[in-house]
Amino acid sequence: MGTKAICPGSFDPVTHGHLDIIRRAARTFDHVVVAILSNPRKQPLFTLQERLEMLGEVTSDLPNVSVQSAEGLLVDFVRSQGAHAIVKGLRPIQDFEYEWQMGMVNRDLDPEIETYFLMSSKEYSYLSSSIVRELAGYGASLDEHVPPRVAERLRAKFASKQKL
Amino acid sequence: MGTKAICPGSFDPVTHGHLDIIRRAARTFDHVVVAILSNPRKQPLFTLQERLEMLGEVTSDLPNVSVQSAEGLLVDFVRSQGAHAIVKGLRPIQDFEYEWQMGMVNRDLDPEIETYFLMSSKEYSYLSSSIVRELAGYGASLDEHVPPRVAERLRAKFASKQKL
Amino acid sequence: MGTKAICPGSFDPVTHGHLDIIRRAARTFDHVVVAILSNPRKQPLFTLQERLEMLGEVTSDLPNVSVQSAEGLLVDFVRSQGAHAIVKGLRPIQDFEYEWQMGMVNRDLDPEIETYFLMSSKEYSYLSSSIVRELAGYGASLDEHVPPRVAERLRAKFASKQKL
Amino acid sequence: MGTKAICPGSFDPVTHGHLDIIRRAARTFDHVVVAILSNPRKQPLFTLQERLEMLGEVTSDLPNVSVQSAEGLLVDFVRSQGAHAIVKGLRPIQDFEYEWQMGMVNRDLDPEIETYFLMSSKEYSYLSSSIVRELAGYGASLDEHVPPRVAERLRAKFASKQKL
Amino acid sequence: MGTKAICPGSFDPVTHGHLDIIRRAARTFDHVVVAILSNPRKQPLFTLQERLEMLGEVTSDLPNVSVQSAEGLLVDFVRSQGAHAIVKGLRPIQDFEYEWQMGMVNRDLDPEIETYFLMSSKEYSYLSSSIVRELAGYGASLDEHVPPRVAERLRAKFASKQKL
Amino acid sequence: MGTKAICPGSFDPVTHGHLDIIRRAARTFDHVVVAILSNPRKQPLFTLQERLEMLGEVTSDLPNVSVQSAEGLLVDFVRSQGAHAIVKGLRPIQDFEYEWQMGMVNRDLDPEIETYFLMSSKEYSYLSSSIVRELAGYGASLDEHVPPRVAERLRAKFASKQKL
Numbered sequence: 001m002g003t004k005a006i007c008p009g010s011f012d013p014v015t016h017g018h019l020d021i022i023r024r025a026a027r028t029f030d031h032v033v034v035a036i037l038s039n040p041r042k043q044p045l046f047t048l049q050e051r052l053e054m055l056g057e058v059t060s061d062l063p064n065v066s067v068q069s070a071e072g073l074l075v076d077f078v079r080s081q082g083a084h085a086i087v088k089g090l091r092p093i094q095d096f097e098y099e100w101q102m103g104m105v106n107r108d109l110d111p112e113i114e115t116y117f118l119m120s121s122k123e124y125s126y127l128s129s130s131i132v133r134e135l136a137g138y139g140a141s142l143d144e145h146v147p148p149r150v151a152e153r154l155r156a157k158f159a160s161k162q163k164l
Numbered sequence: 165m166g167t168k169a170i171c172p173g174s175f176d177p178v179t180h181g182h183l184d185i186i187r188r189a190a191r192t193f194d195h196v197v198v199a200i201l202s203n204p205r206k207q208p209l210f211t212l213q214e215r216l217e218m219l220g221e222v223t224s225d226l227p228n229v230s231v232q233s234a235e236g237l238l239v240d241f242v243r244s245q246g247a248h249a250i251v252k253g254l255r256p257i258q259d260f261e262y263e264w265q266m267g268m269v270n271r272d273l274d275p276e277i278e279t280y281f282l283m284s285s286k287e288y289s290y291l292s293s294s295i296v297r298e299l300a301g302y303g304a305s306l307d308e309h310v311p312p313r314v315a316e317r318l319r320a321k322f323a324s325k326q327k328l
Numbered sequence: 329m330g331t332k333a334i335c336p337g338s339f340d341p342v343t344h345g346h347l348d349i350i351r352r353a354a355r356t357f358d359h360v361v362v363a364i365l366s367n368p369r370k371q372p373l374f375t376l377q378e379r380l381e382m383l384g385e386v387t388s389d390l391p392n393v394s395v396q397s398a399e400g401l402l403v404d405f406v407r408s409q410g411a412h413a414i415v416k417g418l419r420p421i422q423d424f425e426y427e428w429q430m431g432m433v434n435r436d437l438d439p440e441i442e443t444y445f446l447m448s449s450k451e452y453s454y455l456s457s458s459i460v461r462e463l464a465g466y467g468a469s470l471d472e473h474v475p476p477r478v479a480e481r482l483r484a485k486f487a488s489k490q491k492l
Numbered sequence: 493m494g495t496k497a498i499c500p501g502s503f504d505p506v507t508h509g510h511l512d513i514i515r516r517a518a519r520t521f522d523h524v525v526v527a528i529l530s531n532p533r534k535q536p537l538f539t540l541q542e543r544l545e546m547l548g549e550v551t552s553d554l555p556n557v558s559v560q561s562a563e564g565l566l567v568d569f570v571r572s573q574g575a576h577a578i579v580k581g582l583r584p585i586q587d588f589e590y591e592w593q594m595g596m597v598n599r600d601l602d603p604e605i606e607t608y609f610l611m612s613s614k615e616y617s618y619l620s621s622s623i624v625r626e627l628a629g630y631g632a633s634l635d636e637h638v639p640p641r642v643a644e645r646l647r648a649k650f651a652s653k654q655k656l
Numbered sequence: 657m658g659t660k661a662i663c664p665g666s667f668d669p670v671t672h673g674h675l676d677i678i679r680r681a682a683r684t685f686d687h688v689v690v691a692i693l694s695n696p697r698k699q700p701l702f703t704l705q706e707r708l709e710m711l712g713e714v715t716s717d718l719p720n721v722s723v724q725s726a727e728g729l730l731v732d733f734v735r736s737q738g739a740h741a742i743v744k745g746l747r748p749i750q751d752f753e754y755e756w757q758m759g760m761v762n763r764d765l766d767p768e769i770e771t772y773f774l775m776s777s778k779e780y781s782y783l784s785s786s787i788v789r790e791l792a793g794y795g796a797s798l799d800e801h802v803p804p805r806v807a808e809r810l811r812a813k814f815a816s817k818q819k820l
Numbered sequence: 821m822g823t824k825a826i827c828p829g830s831f832d833p834v835t836h837g838h839l840d841i842i843r844r845a846a847r848t849f850d851h852v853v854v855a856i857l858s859n860p861r862k863q864p865l866f867t868l869q870e871r872l873e874m875l876g877e878v879t880s881d882l883p884n885v886s887v888q889s890a891e892g893l894l895v896d897f898v899r900s901q902g903a904h905a906i907v908k909g910l911r912p913i914q915d916f917e918y919e920w921q922m923g924m925v926n927r928d929l930d931p932e933i934e935t936y937f938l939m940s941s942k943e944y945s946y947l948s949s950s951i952v953r954e955l956a957g958y959g960a961s962l963d964e965h966v967p968p969r970v971a972e973r974l975r976a977k978f979a980s981k982q983k984l
Contacts, residue, residue: 003167003192024278028167028249073466085192090281092264092912092945094589097422100256103283104454105463108472114188117254117281119267122942125912126596135597138565144600237958256420256453258753261914268946269955272964286450289420290760299761302729308764331659331684352770356659356741401630413684418773420756425586428748431775432618433627436636442680444772445746447759495823495848516934520823520905577848582937584748584781584920592912595939606844609910609937611923614778617748750917782924791925793860794893800928 002030004083005116008037008074011051012044013150015132017124019058021089024118026065033081034059035070045133045157058147075110083113090117091125166194168247169280172201172238175215176208177314179296181288183222185253188282190229197245198223199234209297209321222311239274247277254281255289330358332411333444336365336402339379340372341478343460345452347386349417352446354393361409362387363398373461373485386475403438411441418445419453494522496575497608500529500566503543504536505642507624509616511550513581516610518557525573526551527562537625537649550639567602575605582609583617658686660739661772664693664730667707668700669806671788673780675714677745680774682721689737690715691726701789701813714803731766739769746773747781822850824903825936828857828894831871832864833970835952837944839878841909844938846885853901854879855890865953865977878967895930903933910937911945 007022011034026032036051038044046054048069055067070077078086086106088099103115120127132145136154143151169189175182175198190196200215202208210218212233219231234241242250250270252263267279284291296309300318307315335350339362354360364379366372374382376397383395398405406414414434416427431443448455460473464482471479499514503526518524528543530536538546540561547559562569570578578598580591595607612619624637628646635643663678667690682688692707694700702710704725711723726733734742742762744755759771776783788801792810799807827842831854846852856871858864866874868889875887890897898906906926908919923935940947952965956974963971 003194027276028278028280030167073468087280093592096260100283100421101454101456101459104286105459107283107285108454109463109468112191114192114282116192116251117283118278119264119271119281121271122268122945125942125945126593126600128593131593131597135565135601140565140601237955237960257756264913265946265948265951269951272946273955273960286453289450289453290757290764292757295757295761299765304729304765331686355768356770356772358659401632415772424752428585428775429618429620429623432778433623435775435777436618437627437632440683442684442774444684444743444774446770446772447756447763449763450760495850519932520934520936522823579936588916592939596942599939599941604847606848606938608848608907609939610934611920611927611937613927614781614924617778617781749920782921782928784921787921787925791929796893796929 003085004031004033004081005029005085005087006033006035006074006078006081006083007087008035008070008077010039010042010044010129011036011055012046012129013051013132013146013154014055014058015124015127015129015146015150016144017089017091017120017127019147020121020124021087021118022059022065023062025087026062029085029087030064032062032065032087033083034065034067035074035077036067037070037074046153050153054150054153057149073109075106075113078113079110086113086115088115088117089120091120091128093126094128167249168195168197168245169193169249169251170197170199170238170242170245170247171251172199172234172241174201174203174206174208174293175219176210176293177215177296177310177318178219178222179288179291179293179310179314180308181253181255181284181291183311184285184288185251185282186223186229187226189251190226193249193251194228196226196229196251197247198229198231199238199241200231201234201238210317214317218314218317221313237273239270239277242277243274250277250279252279252281253284255284255292257290258292331413332359332361332409333357333413333415334361334363334402334406334409334411335415336363336398336405338367338370338372338457339364339383340374340457341379341460341474341482342383342386343452343455343457343474343478344472345417345419345448345455347475348449348452349415349446350387350393351390353415354390357413357415358392360390360393360415361411362393362395363402363405364395365398365402374481378481382478382481385477401437403434403441406441407438414441414443416443416445417448419448419456421454422456495577496523496525496573497521497577497579498525498527498566498570498573498575499579500527500562500569502529502531502534502536502621503547504538504621505543505624505638505646506547506550507616507619507621507638507642508636509581509583509612509619511639512613512616513579513610514551514557515554517579518554521577521579522556524554524557524579525575526557526559527566527569528559529562529566538645542645546642546645549641565601567598567605570605571602578605578607580607580609581612583612583620585618586620659741660687660689660737661685661741661743662689662691662730662734662737662739663743664691664726664733666693666695666698666700666785667711668702668785669707669788669802669810670711670714671780671783671785671802671806672800673745673747673776673783675803676777676780677743677774678715678721679718681743682718685741685743686720688718688721688743689739690721690723691730691733692723693726693730702809706809710806710809713805729765731762731769734769735766742769742771744771744773745776747776747784749782750784823905824851824853824901825849825905825907826853826855826894826898826901826903827907828855828890828897830857830859830862830864830949831875832866832949833871833952833966833974834875834878835944835947835949835966835970836964837909837911837940837947839967840941840944841907841938842879842885843882845907846882849905849907850884852882852885852907853903854885854887855894855897856887857890857894866973870973874970874973877969893929895926895933898933899930906933906935908935908937909940911940911948913946914948 005025059065136158171186223229300322333353387393497517551557628650661681715721879885
């Protein structure tokens with residue numbers, strides 16, 4: 001049956017940094033499920049449907065990776081998938097506090113589920129979806145940060161915003 | 165064949181914190197190899213042979229865990245085991261700098277080998293072998309920190325030191 | 329007359345972590361005043377009156393602890409109580425930046441008033457009111473995080489929200 | 493021609509901490525341009541025009557310092573000035589994460605432009621515009637934190653707010 | 657009878673930063689005992705006797721402060737004094753990891769004993785005995801860092817070293 | 821005359837990370853003096869003469885960079901060069917505490933001298949001389965970390981050590 005890991009995030013949009021973590025987890029674990037979390041308190045730039053499409057496109061070459069949306073508590077989703085491991089990327093500076101707290105809360109909720117942290121690759125160590133969205137708003141080049149199809153969608157999104 | 169992870173450390177001596185990480189890794193991975201590293205610049209309290217014995221004893225109930233000593237570069241040992249994953253415990257405060265640097269150096273040496281960090285459990289989040297050795301030197305109680313057999317050996321070690 | 333310490337916070341709602349700090353301060357200081365601060369920029373989940381009631385209930389067994397609401401600058405409240413010491417819990421990761429800054433600002437405002445930091449207990453080291461509110465919103469179990477009476481009020485609060 | 497440095501910030505309002513960094517940069521570099529950035533997502537307390545006036549007043553004794561407003565990406569502004577160096581103050585605790593991330597993003601956008609960090613002076617090491625605004629809202633003394641003319645404008649601003 | 661606090665340290669030598677913490681603790685607590693710890697693994701610059709003398713001199717104006725040497729575990733010393741509180745200064749950057757770990761270990765050893773952390777004053781926030789010793793070795797001015805009598809002893813100490 | 825900056829370090833040996841900082845400083849400042857500090861408490865791998873030679877070789881293409889050895893307090897050396905600026909590389913994790921403390925001590929010693937921190941480039945963000953020495957001891961590849969001539973000298977150094 002094999003080991004299975006969940007890679008959660010809001011992926012608004014997916015960046016090279018996210019993809020790097022997904023690819024690396026897919027080399028260690030037999031199956032990887034990318035879980036798109038919806039945060040009821042944040043208005044995303046991309047709809048859940050758009051994020052599902054983008055993640056599907058950019059992981060289409062990874063046979064042991066699938067993409068799903070997840071509502072409610074993450075640990076409930078992990079259990080529903082018959083999984084016991086979460087894999088999260090950790091950037092050296094900005095992620096530590098938040099990810100550690102979330103990881104500990106998840107351990108309290110279900111001690112059977114483990115969060116494994118992978119160090120972000122050096123080249124993506126300061127990349128985040130929020131910075132990508134901000135750069136897109138300024139019309140800056142996005143090729144170093146996101147796959148081409150995602151860059152295209154970002155440009156389209158901000159072009160349509162301009163028109164309003 | 166299944167997934168395999170290496171749990172490296174100097175284990176001088178093994179603590180409840182180490183054991184906790186080993187047990188949790190052994191639930192996620194099919195095989196776990198505990199690798200006792202020798203640091204040529206540090207004089208350990210316990211000989212390599214003693215550390216092998218102690219780790220063998222305290223992991224004897226874990227069928228998918230084995231114990232070995234490792235010399236030279238960790239990435240060479242990992243490769244020699246046919247493994248691609250290292251699992252390290254991360255304590256919230258004191259480990260981050262050193263472990264991150266070691267993890268990045270290992271990625272530079274072999275990008276195929278991944279280090280997965282597991283958060284130390286709350287009850288062991290400030291425990292370290294060096295504190296255990298120091299407490300043993302003061303004759304303090306060790307039961308919360310190490311398994312009974314290890315506590316015994318620590319007492320014996322410090323009793324013999326006293327005599328010198 | 330004896331020493332007096334102020335334990336400030338927004339307590340929205342009070343958690344086991346807050347209570348732990350209050351109890352520990354009450355063993356060191358002769359009198360402890362829990363000060364419920366109102367933050368004019370944040371809309372709390374519980375009204376000031378509800379928070380006063382909850383804190384009164386959960387500290388009713390501590391004879392040298394009283395509860396009050398505090399408006400304006402904290403140092404003004406501390407002085408108005410004839411006190412010179414503030415006691416704050418410090419969680420290892422997430423509190424440091426904010427609490428240190430607040431502590432330094434308060435020292436600038438009144439150098440006679442000292443902030444004493446107590447390390448949060450291990451079991452509450454990642455607990456916060458905002459996480460408790462979030463978990464309550466998902467209907468997760470709250471017993472490890474807040475006293476029973478507070479858990480009850482949280483369930484009632486979110487049940488009524490559901491109905492709207 | 494000489495070396496030129498840009499000191500960016502939102503300066504809402506300028507504090508003694510900002511002024512300290514500007515003065516120190518003006519001793520090292522031949523020309524210093526203070527760049528007032530507008531953040532489209534934040535509503536400032538002072539208008540851009542007010543901030544330009546205040547910075548002009550408080551730097552009027554520094555012959556090699558000029559003040560300008562800057563829109564869009566900071567690196568574009570730096571290039572438009574024929575400059576290659578940004579100088580930012582760094583406070584020991586609260587700035588590190590954000591400033592590092594911004595600095596790395598700017599390096600990605602233009603590797604020819606360097607960000608130089610100056611350590612905030614001890615006496616201003618916890619000072620920030622947001623704390624100044626908060627203290628002004630409480631009517632606290634501001635003389636230690638901002639120049640007299642800025643303190644005056646803050647009092648006027650909050651007096652007019654009171655009236656609404 | 658009143659509240660009693662222990663201020664531990666190696667005080668090799670006592671600095672203005674140490675004195676500042678002792679004075680501030682002496683305003684909050686009825687009695688303060690300065691405890692000079694001996695670290696069996698470190699060779700101090702000043703003998704225990706010299707450190708007792710220096711601390712006696714520089715605290716002679718504080719009627720509720722006494723000075724003692726302490727061997728073995730700190731918590732044993734605290735109990736032997738009938739005290740339940742330890743007061744430690746915390747500098748913003750360099751102390752956090754070590755002091756937190758020591759504080760947690762002491763809580764494990766005796767949960768009845770509390771460590772209260774006081775923020776170091778801004779002007780002493782980077783001062784340490786080891787830097788003072790290093791500066792003394794270079795013949796640098798010490799007046800900002802230690803009381804005059806301590807500066808004198810440091811000069812004498814290094815003058816005698818020179819002669820050897 | 822122009823602006824002058826000092827780049828201090830022990831350079832035992834110089835790495836690509838050091839060179840990167842020196843090159844970047846040499847684009848901002850008119851003159852850069854690399855200052856090789858001798859730490860009387862540490863036994864270096866390379867003699868001062870060897871380090872002067874290596875730094876001379878690897879900076880020979882930078883016309884506005886010179887190399888010197890510096891004894892005593894760094895601020896005295898900076899003044900003796902008629903300079904007022906120090907430029908130091910800052911790696912995101914491991915340098916902060918130490919460099920900040922040193923920077924603050926130097927400001928206390930001479931407030932006219934400023935330390936400017938440059939963020940290490942991503943690819944060198946975990947590189948250090950001590951790791952290079954350790955890798956050289958294991959015979960690992962050094963090409964990513966140091967210039968070819970330095971790699972050669974490291975191999976020669978460790979080959980001669982083997983023979984002893």
